[in-house]
Amino acid sequence: MISINKVDQLYGGTQILWGLDLDIVPGSITCIMGRNGVGKTTLLKAIMGLLPITKGEITMEGEILNKQSAEKRAYSGIGYVPQGRDIFPMLTVEENLRIGLPVRGKRTKDSPKEIPEKIFELFPVLKDMLHRRGGDLSGGQQQQLAIGRALVLEPKVLILDEPNEGIQPNIVKQIGDVILKLNEEEGLTVILVEQKLGFARRVGKEFRLMEKGRIVAADKMENLNDTLIKQYLAV
Amino acid sequence: MTRLTAWFSEGRSTGKHTLPFVVILLSVTILASAANLFLPADSIFYVSTYTITLLGKYLCYAMLALAVDIIWGYCGILSLGHGAFFALGGYAMGMYLMRQIGDRGVYGNPLLPDFMVFLDWKELPWFWLGMDQFWFAMLMAVFIPGLLAFVFGWLAFRSRVTGVYLSIMTQALTYALLLAFFRNEMGFGGNNGLTDFKEILGFNLQADSTRVALFLITAILLAVIFVISQKILSSRFGKVVLAIRDSESRSRFIGYRTDRYKVWLFVYSAVIAGIAGALYVPQVGIINPGEFSPINSIEMVIWVAVGGRGTLIGAVIGALLVNYAKTRFTAIMPDAWLFALGAMFVLVTLYLPKGLMGLYGQLKAKRNTVMNKESQA
Amino acid sequence: MLAELGEAKIKDMEPILVRIEAVSDESVLPLLRTLLNGNLYYNEAEKKVIGQFESNGETYYKDVFTDEINAGIDKRDVDKIRVNNKLRGYLRNAIARIQLTSKSPSVRENAVRELLSKLDGSTVAVLEGLYTNETNKKVKDAMGLALAMNTASQTELAASNRIAAIEKLSSSLENDVRNLLTTLTRDDNTAVVSAANIALEKIAQRANRFAFVDQLFFGLSLGSVLLLASIGLAITFGVMGVINMAHGEMIMLGAYTTYVVQLIMPNYIDYSIWVAIPAAFLVSGLMGVLIERLVICRLHGRPLETLLATFGISLILQQLVRTIFSPLNRQVSTPSWMSGSWEINPVLSLTLNRLYILAFALLVFIVLVIVLKKTSLGLNVRAVSQNRNMAKAMGVKTNWVDAMTFGLGSGIAGIAGVALSQLTNVGPNLGQSYIIDSFMVVVFGGVGNLLGTLVAAFTLGIATKFLEPTTGAVLAAILVLVFIILFIQKRPKGLFPQKGRAAE
Amino acid sequence: ADTIKVGVLHSLSGTMAISETTLKDTVLMMVDEQNKKGGLLGKKIEAVVVDPASNWPLFAEKGRELLTKDKVDVIFGSWTSVSRKSVLPVLEELNGLMFYPVQYEGEESSKNVFYTGAAPNQQAIPAVDYLMNDLGVERFVLAGTDYVYPRTTNKILEAYLKGKGVAAKDIMINYTPFGHSDWQSIVSDIKKFGSEGKKTAVVSTINGDANVPFYKELGNQGISSEDIPVVAFSVGEEELSGLDTKPLVGHLAAWNYFQSVETPENEAFIKAWHAYTKNPDRVTNDPMEATYIGFKMWANAVTKAGTTDVDAVEQAMIGQETPNLTGGIAVMNKNHHLSKPVLIGEIQDDGQFEVVWETDGVVAGDAWSDFLPGSKDLISDWTAPIKCGNYNTQTKTCSGQNY
Amino acid sequence: MSTLASNTLESTREFFRRDQVWPFLAPEQAAVNVDNQMILYVEDLNLSFDGFKALNNLNLYINDGELRCLIGANGAGKTTLMDVITGKTQCDSGTVFFGQNHNLLNKDEAEIAQLGIGRKFQKPTVFEEQTVFDNLELSLKTDKRVLPTLFSRLTPTQIDRIDEVLKTIGLAKQRFMLAGALSHGQKQWLEIGMLLVAEPRLLLIDEPVAGMTAQETERTAELLTSLAGERTVIVVEHDMEFVRSIARTVTVLHQGSVLAEGTMDQIQSNKDVIEVYLGEEAAAGEQA
Ligand SMILES: Nc1ncnc2c1ncn2[C@@H]1O[C@H](COP(=O)(O)OP(=O)(O)OP(=O)(O)O)[C@@H](O)[C@H]1O
Ligand SMILES: Nc1ncnc2c1ncn2[C@@H]1O[C@H](COP(=O)(O)OP(=O)(O)OP(=O)(O)O)[C@@H](O)[C@H]1O
Ligand SMILES: [Mg+2]
Ligand SMILES: [Mg+2]
Helix, strand or coil, X not given: CEEEEEEEEEECCEEXXXXXXXXXXXXXXXXXXXXXXXXXXXXXXXXXXXXXCCEEEEEECCEXXXXXXXXXXXXXXXXXXXXXXXXXXXXXXXXXXXXXXXXXXXXXXXXXXXXXXXXXXXXXXXXXXXXXXXXXXXXXXXXXXXXXXXXXXXXXXEEEECCCCCCCHHHHHHHHHHHHHHHHXXXXXXXXXXXXXXXXXXXXXXXEEEECCEEEEEEEHHHCCHHHHHHHHCX | XXXXXXXXXXXXXXXXXXXXXXXXXXXXXXXXXXXXXXXXXXXXXCCCHHHHHHHHHHHHHHHHHHHHHHHHHHCCCCCCCHHHHHHHHHHHXXXXXXXXXXXXXXXXXXXXXXXXXXXXXXXXXXXXXXXXXXXHHHHHHHHHXXXXXXXXXXXXXXXXXXXXXXXXXXXXXXXXXXXXXXXXXXXCCHHXXXXXXXXXXXXXXXXXXXXXXXXXXXXXXXXXXXXXXXXXXXXXXXXXXXXXXXXHHHHHHCCCCHHHHHHHHHHHHHHHHHHHHHHHHHHHCEECHHHHCHHHHHHHHHHHHHHCCCCHHHHHHHHHHHHHXXXXXXXXXXXXXXXXXXXXXXXXXHHCCCXXXXXXXXXXXXXXXXXXXXXXX | XXXXXXXXXXXXXXXXXXXXXXXXXXXXXXXXXXXXXXCEEEECCCCEXXXXXXXXXXXXXXXXCCCCEECCCCHHHEEECCCCHHHHHHHHHHHHHHHCCCCCHHHHHHHHHHHHHHCCHHHHHHHHHHHHHCCCHHXXXXXXXXXXXXXXXXXXXXXXXXXXXXXXXXXXXXXXXXXXXXXXXXCCCHHHHHHHHHHHHHHHHHHHHHHHHHXXXXXXXXXXXXXXXXXXXXHHHHHCCCCCCCHHHHHHHHHHHHHHHHHHCHHHHXXXXXXXXXXXXXXXXXXXXXXXXXXXXXXXXXHHHHHHHXXXXXXXXHHHHHHHHCCCCECXXXXXXXXXXXXXXXXXXXXXXXXXXXXXXXXXXXXXXXXXXXCXXXXXXXXXXXXXXXXXXXXXXXXXXXXXXXXXXXXXXXXXXHHHCXXXXXXXXXXXXXXXXXXXHHHHHCCCCHHHHHHXXXXXXXXXXXXXXXXXXXXXHHXXXXXXXXXXXXXXXXXXXXXXXXXX | CCEEEEEEXXXXXXXXXXXXXXXXXXXXXXXXXXXXXXXXXXXXXEEEEECCCCCHHHHHHHXXXXXXXXCCCEEEECCCHHHHHHHHHHHHHHCCCEEECCCCCCCCCCCCEEECCCCHHHCHHHHHHXXXXXXXXXXXXXXXXXXXXXXXXXXXXXXXXXXXXXXXXXXXXXXXXXXXXXXXXXXXXXXXXXXXXXXXXXXXXXXXXXXXXXXXXXXXXXXXXCCCCEEECCCCHHHHCCCCXXXXXXXXXXXXXXXXCCCHHHHHHHXXXXXXXXXXXXXXXXXXXXXXXXXXXXXXXXXXXXXXXXXXXXXXXXXXXXXXXXXXXXXXXXXXXXXXXXXXXXXXXXXXXXXXXXXXXXXXXCCCCCCCCCCCCEEEECCCCCCEEEEECCCCEECCCCC | XXXXXXXXXXXHHHHCCHHHHCHHHCCCCCCCCCCCCEEEEEEEEXXXXXXXXXXXXXXXXXXXXXXXXXXXXXXXXXXXXXXXXCCCCCCCEEEEEECCCEEHHHCCHHHHHHHCEEEECCCCCCCCCCEHHHXXXXXXXXXXXXXXXXXXXXXXXXXXXXXXXXXXXXXXXXXXXXXXXXXXXXXXXXXXXXXXXXXXXXXXXXXXXXXXXXXXXXXXXHHHHHHECCEEEEXXXXXXXXXXXXXXXXXXXXXXXXXXXXXXXXXXXXXXXXXXXXCHHHHHHHHC
16 A cells, blocks of 8 residues: 655754655554654654655555655545644634545545535534634544544545544544444555554554664564563663 | 852853954954054055944944844844834934034024924923933933833733734834824924934044044944843843743743743843944934834844844844945945845845854854764765 | 907906806807816917817817817917916806806706805896796705895895894805804894804704714725725735735735726726726736745745745835836826715715725625635635644645735735725835735734724724824824724734634 | 046935936936036046935935045935935035035025025915915915924914914914825815815925825815915926826916926926936926036036035035026025025926916025024025124024034 | 722732832742642632533642542543643632632732642643753743843752753753654653652643553653652543552543542442443453
8 A cells, every 4th residue: 555665754964764664555554653752753744745755765556655745645545643633723623624625525526515424423522513613622622623634535544643642531442443443344544653552452453663763573463572562662 | 249240250151152253343343443543544454434434333233133133033022113222222312412512503502402493492391301411311322212111011021912913013112103203393303303413422423533432332332232142141041031932831831920031131122222222323423213114123123034033143244244235235236226135135035044144054064064974984 | 259368368368258258158168168177279370269189099179169170280280278276266157157047957056056155246136036937946945045145144134134044044064154154153233143153053063963974984984995905914914924024015016007007098097997906916916926936935834034035025026116117106097987076965075086995995805705715715724824734634735725825915905006096106115105004904903813904994094083183193193003002902912812722 | 536426315215216216317317418518627427326215324324425435526415304414414524515406494504515496485485475465365274294394384484474464273284294195184174174264275395205195185075276276395297297187287386497387498408308218208397407407507616616626616606607497597695595486386287387476586595594583593604704504693603513 | 989099009009019010029939838738729610611611610629749630531621620720721710729828810820830830731842942951941940030040050959950850751862952853752751851840839740641652651650659749749641541550539520520539449430430431341441
């Protein structure tokens, strides 16, 4: 689906990603893990096109993404839920969701005028808060909005950067269910960055461990063992 | 007192540009002054009085840029009204110089300045009293801008007026003062302002030696203010100021009353602007409401941006450079200089995002990496 | 006689005109009118007076009476018959006197009103004669008024007659009536004096009410100018966050576009506005897009730098205009349908150009609000200004949105320029004189809030105009500024602040 | 030096560029013509143009630059009083010579400046005389921009009118800020003031740009020149060229020169101007004539003195005579002001003025007004033995000299 | 009339209070009175935004030295409560006392912070353009008035203290890095560090372990427990494992008021809490 080849990335003078290779299997849920600051967010931003890469190649279904702008990638079917949510604070919840409608129109060929009901089924809070400013929502509500907003795009690949940060337990579970359901029923490919092992184990099908800007381990989730955890996730 | 001395002698916080700056500034000014006073006019090293006056004016502008930078570059308060403080300082000096004319005015009135006689005023307005005393006038040159900044800042910062709101309010302030000083009823000479000065402290203002002296004083004060500002800004006070620029609310949550910090910094900056104004007037020979015009204040901000916001040296360099460019351009291409100046502003923003000092930083960083690579090899 | 007119010096012309008037009827009106307009010429060779007319940019000469075109004559053959103010005054009255017998009632009424201040014995006699036969009510009223004025001023008449006349006068708002009443307050007869005072009082009360309306209109009109000038900025600065110092120059470009349009179509000045509005929108809008693509787009995330760059751009544009069009002001004509005023009554008349501009400003505002509310542009631009990267990730074409928005804001500034060209100088400094006010309005209303801009513009306009009569223009401006400064202390985010957690 | 240098100190950018650019061109044209005639004293004349950018302190700086760096022999420049006041100390310090071509408030006479524009007694007083005598005006609105020239002129006029028996309530004085553009209320006040039975006129000292919106508002509020004529001292052909003058026909202006005056000199001048600017529509105006006269006189004075030395030229200047473009001869008086005729013109629909009145002969410019209490005893005389710009005839002293 | 006069007099006095005009004249802060063992009293707190009740008659009492966990559904009002306590948001009605003698509602953020109430935000906020070290220096417990700050210098003990904290939060290597360049998790740690150097009496910590790995979460837990006793800590967190590892008393907020309060076990078996917050499975899973 998405494959990343020898990608380097620099912030000013400091190199963050070092010749990183990564293959995302279509229809899978890949969980990327690693300590704070190893470059997970950076990697996801590079995939989304929000950060330029200095070397290497990112392809999606054989198409080279490197030179494409982020908005093109959104049209190609990548949905992004950033770390820290990045809600449009002064737009209402409804407007936050509406932003993605044109992309959805292009991708599903039926130009919808309304936000798909599906989103509200997944996150009923959003319906109650429809006319509240995004920035006024509580942290957890914003997180739900961020996921909902990405789903409006009807993406092929959904990128989630620590989606459970600040979410109440029953909704964490619900988010997990949603991811699994979308994955199973609609074949959505998911790239997930997650720190909480429990959740990662429950939802993830593949795992990738990162350290210092490189992928250091990759396998099926079942094979994520304590040695690996100790080696790459413990402080 | 001991705390003060300790504060000054402390090594850690002095900026690394301070010493070279002070040395270069003072040696250039002293050499130029000497060249003006002691060399014959036909010597190739002779520096004309025109140049000295021009340089003196630039230095005043540099001081003013410093004031703008302190408040904008370090504290993030974009003041579009610093011209007001500058002009107020200038008016204080102008009033002193005006009173020094005495009965040598065109109407020969010993008490009233010419423009008052001319408009048929019978007595000196109260705010002109005492301005014949140099010390008092100089006190006013710093006190009035300081007071205005205090009142304005106190009101605005306490009510948490920030960002563009604050900028536009400062602009409104200077604009209101512009209109007020234009009024002839105000007693500041209306549109013509104050001019035709003769002496300062008994020295003839037209004498070369007086001009050189004023120039030197400006340079020395600039150096002093530079050093003090550097000191203040590299103390913890300076860090708090930077913190306010970054995130004012966070600074409040760790216990700093940011409004007070801002007020004091604003007052400090206004006082510097006032001093710059007071030095400017005897050197250019006129002060009038034009100095209050909002466009002037915007230009000051631009000097700082060109030089590099957030570095004191950048402000100074920006002021010198832009004004030099203006002087040159208006003489070489009087019909097209605005194109050149405008293009310069656009290009600087596009290609030197951090101003000239940013360029300097980039070059140095590049040299360092090159050197590192070489040493590694 | 006509030939005499052509050869006489200005000083000697009045007697000739008196003679002409004495012998003539409505048929001389064209002659007098042409003379009044300064289009009457004298052909020395033929000893004939002719009128000069212009159409389609060409001058030609016509016989004023027969409308016959004198083809063979050109500029060199003729001399202008010059008139001065005194003669113009005389001519106007003469025309009015002749028109008293015009067929059109409205012409007759105007003629009577014109003559109110010039009531001499012979005119009154004529009016008396006409009064009885007059059928039209309005004209009759006007004539009655004139006669009442005459009666009231005749000291030899009985006081009771005069008082009755004065009472009749008290319902009129005409200036001449008021002047007459004021003189009557110094009359010898005390009864007349008190009647005149009462009448004046009554008139003053009514007049004051209208004066208030007048002032309100001035305020609204100033407000509409402020609104037009700032509304484009409310987009480029308020919504996009670009500190656009070149905004004034966009207005200026619009004004110059109007000038160029009039230059291209000199014979259709009345319609030129309809061409100028879209043209100005395009010129300023395209310039805006250009600026955005070349400069602003590279300054994302550095709002303060936009100040520096756009200031540079504004200098360049000013000098550009100076180079192309010279530093002199350019002449923009007002279409005839926009000149003059709408006279509601003798004390209240609203100038047409301002009335149209007021309506136009509101129209532009409404259209803009609709564009921003109903199209995706409005939503997208707000999203982009709040979080550019996230907007990109949601598939918003940020570059396009930026260019369009900046173009829209600039284009609207251009439209404002068309309106301003009708009120003020079209010169290189046009923009400079509005930029400060524009920023003030946008900020006072609350950045990012279009409604705030509307309210702020009208508030400032009305406040200024209500202050001005008592304080004078300069002090009024200062007071308004001080008021804004103090107001912002109370509401640090303007009239209509952005609310919510994220606004801090 | 192998050339004679002429400095041109007129703003080419900023608010005053509108007026001053023309004067720069005029000087350049005069220089050109003089060079075609072989220059001066056998040398070519070279013009040095700088741009003080409507910034008053910059006038001082640029003046100094011209005098010390470029070493010019004479400067033609300045428009506003404040710009003149700004360069004045520099001129006196460096003993430069400047020609100032604009009508101004008077109350000044410097050894180093020749004033070729009108003093108040050459513009304002004749105009008011005309209004009272010829138009029968009894009430006056003195409307001006709030700066020294209008203030002084209005003071002088007020004193003059009161002396002529005009009551205080028949004089309305109004000041507006620079560049004032919203004239609705003021015009409506004027309209009210003028509709109270007595013949009313406006004496306008409104400056520069503010005139266009002022006249537009007059036109729109239907104030015609027959009802309330406006006589302006700062509105000339050039200001009108930015205006549709049809609604303004009949309003007045008082100047020493109008383009419409038909004399051979004027015709030649206009022709030369059109040729020089390559634009047959460019108008001429009073400050241009003042520049023209100033330049001619200077050239003659240099020839007479045989040198460009400032002191010699200054003395040679006094008594110089040059034909006016409007006929008659302009004379440079001992007080550095000119004697010129005063003309009053009515605005025509083609943007030109029609002369409706003129003084019989020339009027000598008065440096110090006789109608101001502070200056009625002052005179200026730059010839021996007085040699002073502000000599008090009562105390027989001279004050305010910088040298 | 007289009330008007006295009102004006009062407001004039208020206006010219010497400590407000001249910071160096401000009186020393009175010590916090905790005679009743209670350090924070929140009573009948109400707050609504455009009709939406974010806080609804909320009552909360915190003992001195306690470590209290605050949990509750997203949008329950936890952050808003902290906003009110720290002076960021004005409430509509109710009282908030710090100790018995400090009414927090009439103080501004800075005063409250100077009283010894420190806060970590839900979304990490640090001074992005200053180094990690400077961030900590600014947060030190010092005299925060203008003049003392101008003349103050770092003492060796203060430097040691900062070094120590840098080690605790694992940012010793990044000490001269600009805080803006830190990753999300690192910023979280830095913010905790800023709290530590300030040595406040009461710490309000909003979601400290969001984005942290399991081990880091454990370390945070240890850190917080070690702080309790000497200081009072209020933690908001959704990570139940973490809450269980530190909690003694847990308060559950729901729709702006307290839903339940008790030990972790009590809470976990509370029906209401399970329904609105934990979810059936989670609760069951945890108990298993
Ligand atoms: N704007 C920036 N400039 C310079 N360096 C940066 C910038 N943003 C991040 N970094 C550095 O890049 C590295 C990787 O950051 P990144 O945000 O990708 O980490 P992460 O793996 O997502 O960590 P976390 O789990 O804490 O979110 C960090 O060490 C950080 O210091
Ligand atoms: N300024 C505001 N305007 C409108 N509503 C607001 C505002 N601030 C908070 N709210 C609302 O108040 C409620 C409480 O928000 P709060 O942030 O306190 O929740 P929380 O308990 O911290 O939730 P989370 O665990 O998700 O962070 C939310 O529903 C939020 O939408
Ligand atoms: Mg991350
Ligand atoms: Mg929260």
